[in-house]
Amino acid sequence: MFLTLVFHEIRPQKEIDAGQRPIHVADGYEDRLPLPLYNSTENFSEQMSYLKDNGYNFLTLEQIKAFYENATPLPDKAILITFDDAYQSQKKYAYPILKALNIPAVLFEPSGWVFEEASPYAEAFSQVLSFDEIAEMSDVFTTANHTHHFHQRHGIEESRCMWESPANVAADILRNNDFVTDTEVFAYPFGLYNVKSITILEELGFKLAFTTKPSFNSKSTNPLELCREVVPYTFTMTDFKKMLGEL
Known part of the structure; x- marks a missing residue:
């Protein structure tokens, strides 16, 4: 069993206090990142130090693939740290x-x-960062697929991957694979997906795909519907320890 955490913007609390911001991205898509997807630098540093100091084992994607493909055991207190969207604050x-x-x-x-x-x-x-800036973080970050131009949504219930044809979705996903280091792992944009989304990934040979459904992942979890826990800036350390299942 393992837990996956997901982060987006990591900023000083004083910047978060200024409120929600519009995104600025290369393809011109317009949206605003919800405040629950921010975490403060102060909290993030304390949370990561807590995990490190208390014996958590930080997973790689290869370990998770082996867990599902070959039943390779995971270490105790296994955790995966993920980020979405490549914002400047992450670097x-x-x-x-x-x-x-x-x-x-x-x-x-x-x-x-x-x-x-x-x-x-x-x-x-x-x-969002530049390609060169992302490459400069390769000693820490493995990059994986989050679509090319299809990271778009209508409201809070439908992403572009859900309304486009399967052929168009597949073409966009494969285009993204030209830019990432792990071409077998996907995260659903905004955590939104349906049966069609899963089928497309299966046909393209993806091994893992991540949602934003909160829970631990076990051997019985569909590897194309893996859960991730959002860690918002409002979390206290007590909240964080509850998420880890310690309290």
């Missing part, structure tokens, strides 16, 4: 913390959002 604030603690993580990269050229850190926007 500015999260990456140094993870590197200092020697904690590996996965970055689900929507390649159509990623810029060709780097820009100065934008406090007023949830701005």
